[in-house]
Amino acid sequence: MNPFHFDGLVWHWPIAIYLFLAGMSAGAIFFAILLRYFCLGQDAWKSNFVRAACLIAPLAIWAGLGILVIDLTKPFDFWKILVFYNPLSVMSLGVMVLMVFQVFMFAWLALLFARPLTRLTASRMPFIGKFLAWLKPHEASITGLTMILSLSLGAYTGFLLSALPGYPLLNNPVLPVLFLMSGLSSGAAGALLLGVLMKGRPDSKEVKFIHKIEIPLILIELLVIFTFFAGLVLSGGAKLEAAGNALGQGFWGWIFWGGIIGLGLSLPLAMNLFMTASAQRRFSYVAFTASMSLLGVLLLRNFILYTGQMTML
Amino acid sequence: MDKSKRFFLKGAGALLAGMSAYQATRASEHSSPASQRKYALLHDENRCIGCDACTQACREVNQVPEGVSRLEIVRTGPHGEYPNQTYHFERQSCQHCENAPCVNVCPTGAAYKDPQTGIIKVDEWKCVGCLYCIAACPYKVRFIHPVTRAADKCDFCEQTRLSKGELPACVTSCPTQALVFGDLLDTQSGVYQLVRTQPVSRDKESLGTSPKLFKIRAAKGEVIL
Numbered sequence: 001m002n003p004f005h006f007d008g009l010v011w012h013w014p015i016a017i018y019l020f021l022a023g024m025s026a027g028a029i030f031f032a033i034l035l036r037y038f039c040l041g042q043d044a045w046k047s048n049f050v051r052a053a054c055l056i057a058p059l060a061i062w063a064g065l066g067i068l069v070i071d072l073t074k075p076f077d078f079w080k081i082l083v084f085y086n087p088l089s090v091m092s093l094g095v096m097v098l099m100v101f102q103v104f105m106f107a108w109l110a111l112l113f114a115r116p117l118t119r120l121t122a123s124r125m126p127f128i129g130k131f132l133a134w135l136k137p138h139e140a141s142i143t144g145l146t147m148i149l150s151l152s153l154g155a156y157t158g159f160l161l162s163a164l165p166g167y168p169l170l171n172n173p174v175l176p177v178l179f180l181m182s183g184l185s186s187g188a189a190g191a192l193l194l195g196v197l198m199k200g201r202p203d204s205k206e207v208k209f210i211h212k213i214e215i216p217l218i219l220i221e222l223l224v225i226f227t228f229f230a231g232l233v234l235s236g237g238a239k240l241e242a243a244g245n246a247l248g249q250g251f252w253g254w255i256f257w258g259g260i261i262g263l264g265l266s267l268p269l270a271m272n273l274f275m276t277a278s279a280q281r282r283f284s285y286v287a288f289t290a291s292m293s294l295l296g297v298l299l300l301r302n303f304i305l306y307t308g309q310m311t312m313l
Numbered sequence: 314m315d316k317s318k319r320f321f322l323k324g325a326g327a328l329l330a331g332m333s334a335y336q337a338t339r340a341s342e343h344s345s346p347a348s349q350r351k352y353a354l355l356h357d358e359n360r361c362i363g364c365d366a367c368t369q370a371c372r373e374v375n376q377v378p379e380g381v382s383r384l385e386i387v388r389t390g391p392h393g394e395y396p397n398q399t400y401h402f403e404r405q406s407c408q409h410c411e412n413a414p415c416v417n418v419c420p421t422g423a424a425y426k427d428p429q430t431g432i433i434k435v436d437e438w439k440c441v442g443c444l445y446c447i448a449a450c451p452y453k454v455r456f457i458h459p460v461t462r463a464a465d466k467c468d469f470c471e472q473t474r475l476s477k478g479e480l481p482a483c484v485t486s487c488p489t490q491a492l493v494f495g496d497l498l499d500t501q502s503g504v505y506q507l508v509r510t511q512p513v514s515r516d517k518e519s520l521g522t523s524p525k526l527f528k529i530r531a532a533k534g535e536v537i538l
């Protein structure tokens with residue numbers, strides 16, 4: 001069987017990339033918020049890692065939406081998704097979350113950069129400073145909502161696929177949790193990679209902070225992947241068959257064991273533990289670990305999307 | 314730092330508490346007026362000879378382009394030993410699910426159920442071609458129409474035949490009368506009588522889709538282990 005062309009395949013890799021980018025956007029803003037309130041405080045905007053995360057969040061979501069629109073059979077009719085809503089449709093709810101998410105994300109970003117923005121625009125566009133001062137008292141609500149929306153966005157990427165009743169592997173309640181977790185870690189990895197590329201110090205306290213969260217996150221991800229497949233195997237029937245088709249021999253089996261479990265999760269886990277224990281954080285270590293995490297998440301999205309459609313009820 | 318942490322948690326907590334879960338409400342179906350119909354189709358596999366007259370009639374009447382189809386007859390066999398061999402013919406087309414996954418997932422409402430007739434239809438104009446319904450349909454009968462670029466499938470010939478008071482093309486073209494079409498709310502209709510008195514079954518009922526394509530299975534079976 002050709003791993004990229006088979007009977008019953010409806011959604012191709014652009015959807016996997018869209019899911020990857022949406023998850024990364026959610027994860028990046030999530031970690032930016034954590035860095036701001038639990039690590040750096042008021043001056044967070046000066047950190048290259050926070051800046052990297054703040055670049056990734058909007059760019060990734062726009063790129064993802066762009067891919068989604070181009071992938072429609074009628075790309076120029078995409079506005080109809082924004083005008084007509086179906087409250088039962090996960091996609092429709094997701095679009096709603098995406099729109100509201102962007103509003104609050106930008107409000108939060110504006111508050112994060114409030115001081116430099118106010119200073120820059122003080123003489124020419126004083127209304128911006130006034131607007132930011134007006135936003136300021138609502139910081140707690142904006143932050144809380146941005147956080148909740150980013151988690152919803154991360155989970156939505158999983159719900160989108162788990163709402164398909166005909167595919168036993170996808171129609172799985174653990175999938176949204178799995179995609180949320182891997183989305184968060186891709187956001188962290190993206191912020192680290194772009195952060196060191198933007199000349200952030202690889203042994204800074206931001207990197208230590210993110211690594212400290214990444215280690216339990218990877219362990220949880222491994223646990224969730226185990227639960228995902230154990231659930232399929234124990235359900236028997238078509239679900240067992242789907243798990244076998246996905247994890248067994250062949251292209252996607254290699255991707256899973258070598259690419260996702262090996263390169264994407266175990267290697268970054270080992271590197272993170274090593275860097276924490278040896279207190280050695282070099283540019284190459286941090287960049288390599290983050291790249292492997294990103295690769296793992298991208299492979300996971302493709303793996304789930306394709307193998308999920310391989311077995312039909 | 315501590316202050317900012319507490320501040321953050323307070324805000325997040327307050328919002329979490331304030332947010333009420335979104336309640337998906339099913340569009341309530343209004344009580345039935347006299348014109349209310351619930352169309353259904355029955356395929357008697359014992360009568361079907363696999364001649365494909367129905368698939369050709371469907372293609373012609375509904376102008377279904379080559380490469381896609383609203384209706385297919387899937388042949389399996391031969392079953393049994395020579396000279397007593399038989400084939401089975403199964404009909405593959407939209408089941409007009411009462412609880413249709415394609416309708417539930419469609420983001421724009423382009424896939425919808427006509428409350429008057431129970432027919433699952435596609436609003437070509439509203440459809441953006443996201444393929445979500447095609448992935449969601451457990452019976453794999455939806456496709457993108459190469460000309461309109463919208464999702465398409467069997468609509469019980471609603472536009473081409475029912476609107477003129479005629480039976481669906483596949484039904485009238487069948488030389489053995491293996492297809493019976495009618496209104497399930499009309500206790501006098503042929504399809505109602507057959508569903509009541511014959512051992513009918515439907516595909517993938519366990520998914521809770523409540524299909525309205527009924528089947529009388531081929532009597533001559535074959536155990537394949």
Ligand code: SF4
Nearest residue numbers: 407408410413415450
């Ligand atoms: S068979 Fe498929 S296309 Fe037809 S109503 Fe059911 S889910 Fe929709």
Ligand code: SF4
Nearest residue numbers: 419440441443444446
């Ligand atoms: S392809 Fe069209 S009909 Fe199908 S879910 Fe998307 S918008 Fe709805």
Ligand code: SF4
Nearest residue numbers: 371467469470481483
């Ligand atoms: S009812 Fe009409 S559209 Fe449906 S399969 Fe028969 S001929 Fe085709």
